[in-house]
Amino acid sequence: xxxxxxxxxxxxxxxxxxxxxxxxxxxxxxxxxxxxxxxxxxxxxxxxxxxxxxxxxxxxxxxxxxxxxxxxxxxxxxxxxxxxxxxxxxxxxxxxxxxxxxxxxxxxxxxxxxxxxxxxxxxxxxxxxxxxxxxxxxxxxxxxxxxxxxxxxxxxxxxxxxxxxxxxxxxxxxxxxxxxxxxxxxxxxxxxxxxxxxxxxxxxxxxxxxxxxxxxxxxxxxxxxxxxxxxxxxxxxxxxxxxxxxxxxxxxxxxxxxxxxxxxxxxxxxxxxxxxxxxxxxxxxxxxxxxxxxxxxxxxxxxxxxxxxxxxxxxxxxxxxxxxxxxxxxxxxxxxxxxxxxxxxxxxxxxxxxxxxxxxxxxxxxxxxxxxxxxxxxxxxxxxxxxxxxxxxxxxxxxxxxxxxxxxxxxxxxxxxxxxxxxxxxxxxxxxxxxxxxxxxxxxxxxxxxxxxxxxxxxxxxxxxxxxxxxxxxxxxxxxxx
Numbered sequence: 058x059x060x061x062x063x064x065x066x067x068x069x070x071x072x073x074x075x076x077x078x079x080x081x082x083x084x085x086x087x088x089x090x091x092x093x094x095x096x097x098x099x100x101x102x103x104x105x106x107x108x109x110x111x112x113x114x115x116x117x118x119x120x121x122x123x124x125x126x127x128x129x130x131x132x133x134x135x136x137x138x139x140x141x142x143x144x145x146x147x148x149x150x151x152x153x154x155x156x157x158x159x160x161x162x163x164x165x166x167x168x169x170x171x172x173x174x175x176x177x178x179x180x181x182x183x184x185x186x187x188x189x190x191x192x193x194x195x196x197x198x199x200x201x202x203x204x205x206x207x208x209x210x211x212x213x214x215x216x217x218x219x220x221x222x223x224x225x226x227x228x229x230x231x232x233x234x235x236x237x238x239x240x241x242x243x244x245x246x247x248x249x250x251x252x253x254x255x256x257x258x259x260x261x262x263x264x265x266x267x268x269x270x271x272x273x274x275x276x277x278x279x280x281x282x283x284x285x286x287x288x289x290x291x292x293x294x295x296x297x298x299x300x301x302x303x304x305x306x307x308x309x310x311x312x313x314x315x316x317x318x319x320x321x322x323x324x325x326x327x328x329x330x331x332x333x334x335x336x337x338x339x340x341x342x343x344x345x346x347x348x349x350x351x352x353x354x355x356x357x358x359x360x361x362x363x364x365x366x367x368x369x370x371x372x373x374x375x376x377x378x379x380x381x382x383x384x385x386x387x388x389x390x391x392x393x394x395x396x397x398x399x400x401x402x403x404x405x406x407x408x409x410x411x412x413x414x415x416x417x418x419x420x421x422x423x424x425x426x427x428x429x430x431x432x433x434x435x436x437x438x439x440x441x442x443x444x445x446x447x448x449x450x451x452x453x454x455x456x457x458x459x460x461x462x463x464x465x466x467x468x469x470x471x472x473x474x475x476x477x478x479x480x481x482x483x484x485x486x487x488x489x490x491x492x493x494x495x496x497x498x499x500x501x502x503x504x505x506x507x508x509x510x511x512x513x514x515x516x517x518x519x520x521x522x523x524x525x526x527x528x529x530x531x532x533x534x535x536x537x538x539x
């Protein structure tokens with residue numbers, strides 16, 4: 058970091074005239090926001106850091122990266138302002154600052170060129186399909202807000218590529234992710250041990266007896282909490298593969314990290330992320346030709362489950378029953394009195410509704426239109442007492458709302474990212490960078506499995522880790538492939 062700053066200060070400073078005054082105006086606005094919202098401890102800390110780094114952030118914007126990661130884990134506790142259509146959170150503050158100061162850094166270094174990434178065109182067309190389909194949606198305003206959010210997250214994806222330009226920077230980004238993952242996992246374990254856990258508050262859950270205690274960390278939703286831990290487990294597993302044989306201590310540390318993360322994942326009771334983690338770890342084991350890794354992870358999971366069984370046989374039974382329920386989605390007779398079958402079966406019925414919407418509207422009903430028209434397409438056997446009107450399968454939601462064009466563009470986007478990830482794995486010569494590339498590709502695939510059960514396309518870490526994947530690709534790309 059010191060060398061980077063020294064190199065930056067050795068050069069002529071191009072921030073003169075209106076550019077200098079624009080930078081001062083932005084930084085002054087951040088200070089004003091800090092004064093207005095002084096009662097928020099984290100924001101006050103951010104203002105203090107902002108004043109301390111007043112003239113250094115354009116030279117070192119990457120110091121905001123761990124703060125953007127942390128802000129993403131705060132969820133509802135990180136809300137600064139609430140509006141009807143959206144909230145302003147700490148992530149908007151630090152993520153927005155990351156974008157602005159990275160752009161300032163580019164001006165500072167007189168380098169305003171973006172890398173030519175293969176993901177730019179599919180991203181552009183996907184966002185365009187979101188925006189255009191929102192124009193004829195029954196929820197036009199909500200659709201436009203979603204399109205703008207995806208656009209800004211896409212910008213953040215590109216900023217990650219500009220920001221992370223060395224293996225050392227990639228290593229620091231992964232380090233901060235794993236450090237936060239361990240902290241969140243410990244919070245979840247303590248929540249479970251002290252019975253300060255999450256219960257689904259919806260009235261229909263009480264009707265079906267869904268009182269499964271679920272840890273959430275600092276998140277409001279246990280599934281989002283588990284998604285973050287899924288990301289960390291896959292990355293840690295990939296690094297375990299990349300650890301050199303002589304560095305036994307590193308393997309021991311990473312093994313312990315995986316155990317802690319898996320304990321947090323298990324007590325989240327998030328079936329979708331259990332499955333996504335298995336698929337992601339399985340992928341990196343296959344790409345690395347190290348099937349033993351998969352066996353080690355499974356053994357770790359069973360060991361944790363065994364410890365849980367010794368401490369609480371009830372929780373252990375809940376873990377087993379919830380995992381089994383993934384494969385028992387067509388059991389409508391089990392609706393009453395069993396939350397696991399209701400949750401899985403309702404997801405299938407929501408997909409059925411999406412299919413019928415698509416048949417009637419091949420070009421989609423419009424972004425965010427699914428909840429509005431669901432009653433017209435609700436399957437006859439959909440439980441009348443279930444208030445869910447949101448599609449929990451992203452691929453089905455895209456097909457229903459954006460139609461065949463949006464769905465094809467989404468498949469194109471997936472193909473480009475996976476192809477680029479495989480290129481990064483193939484190009485990486487250094488074992489560590491190859492492990493990071495494999496891990497980030499596994500994270501992206503894990504997200505696709507997760508999206509079969511949740512439609513959380515605005516997950517911050519999905520976009521940031523995808524950006525990290527392309528950053529690694531640019532770092533390891535050979536000159537002849539330019």
